[in-house]
Amino acid sequence: MPKVFIIAEAGVNHNGDINLAKKLIDAAKTAGADAVKFQTFQAENLVSKVAQKADYQKQTTGAEENQLAMIKKLELSFDDFRELKKYCDQKEILFLSTPFDYDSIDFLDSLGMPIFKAPSGEITNLPYLIRIANTGKPVILSTGMSDLDEVGLALKALQNNGAGPLTLLHCHTQYPTLFGDANIKAMLTLKEHFGVEVGYSDHTLGIEAAVAAVALGAAVIEKHFTLDKNLEGPDHKASLNPKELKAMVSAIRNIELALGDGLKRVSKSEEPNKQAARKSIVAKRHIAKGEVFTQDNLTVKRPGNGISPMKWFEVLGLRATRDFCEDELIE
Structure with missing residues (x-):
């Protein structure tokens, strides 16, 4: 990649509303992001009826309903995603979406999505990794909640089953991530240990950590954003607003220029x-x-x-x- 690949993570911050999703695409384009990414899933294929919410989800959406009920409200249909893909094409911004089940992998592949982004929660899901690898597409893999051995096994599964070029994103799976937990230097450990491109999926508040990761050599930056941090839903409060997203993109592009080519002259x-x-x-x-x-x-x-x-x-x-x-x- 000739420049840092910036993914504006819309995720489920559309709250199940395709019109809100389109506004998120508009905001990502205005901010100058390279791609806008959603999450594609069929709730019943993703979460069992007994699965409870994560603590941060209970804090943001309450503890009354279980995870399945929460996720169901955030679901978009495959037809919705077809429409969002066309809308992204019109706006000239790359459409991406993370699949969370096999049907969603196959659907996004049929949609012609050029890159697959696998989330941290699937890093130990061997059948899922094989299914994505079988597409032959490049894969960006988040590594939150994992150690080097688990990352290595996931990489091996992808490499042995036909995946295209691989990128590892250092990530800390807590929303928001405290600066003291971010450990951005672990990104460099991933690069040194596995010899692949690396980046950072940032869940801290603000833009400082993402910009620091670029200064350290991140090839990819992923960051959640929302139209309004006060909207109901699990991820809004730990997301950037459109103004902050634009500031992050601008800062990253300035850092790219400042890093130069490394020649002393x-x-x-x-x-x-x-x-x-x-x-x-x-x-x-x-x-x-x-x-x-x-x-x-x-x-x-x-x-x-x-x-x-x-x-x-x-x-x-x-x-x-x-x-x-x-x-x-x-x-």
């Missing part, structure tokens, strides 16, 4: 400043013709268009070929 923009900022050997006082140059009658001052002070000891001991005034450049 004089740039075109700083070349003209050499004369003003560097120094030359000058007369410390009046020097008469024929006088020997010494540390007593020479000094170093700006500008830098005379003899470089790096030749200091080559000049000492020579004789002046003419008179020099105080502060005059030595020739």
Whole structure:
């Protein structure tokens, strides 16, 4: 990827409303994200009737209903996703969606989705990983709640079953993630250990962690966003609003420019400043013709268009070929 691939994670922040989903696409496009990503699932295929909510979900949506009831309200149909894919094409932003069951994998593959994003919760789901790998598409895999051994097994499953190029996203699966838990340097460990592209799926509040990950070498950044943090639903409060998303994209693009190509050289923009900022050997006082140059009658001052002070000891001991005034450049 020629630049950091920024995924604006709409997730289920559409609250089951396709019109809200389209507004999220608009916001992601306006912010300058490369892709907008949703979550595709059939609730009954994803969650059993006895599954309870995660603690953060209980805090954001209450503890009365179980996870299945909550997820069911956030479900969009396959026809909805066909419409959202067309809408993304019209808006010229890449449509992505994370599948959470086999039918959703097959559907998104038939939709022509070019990249599969596998979530942290499926990293130990071998049949799921094989199904995604069988598409032959590139796979971005989040690694929250896992250790190196689990990541390695998941990678092996993907690689051995036909997956395209792989990218690992360091991730901490808590919403929101405390800065002290983010451990962004683990992203570098993933790159060193597995030799694949890496990135960061950021669940901290604000944009600082995502920008820091880019400075460390992230190839992909994923970040949840919403139209309104006060909307009902499990992920809104830990998401960026559209203004914050735009600020994150802008900061990442600026960091990309600032990182440069790593070659140490004089740039075109700083070349003209050499004369003003560097120094030359000058007369410390009046020097008469024929006088020997010494540390007593020479000094170093700006500008830098005379003899470089790096030749200091080559000049000492020579004789002046003419008179020099105080502060005059030595020739």
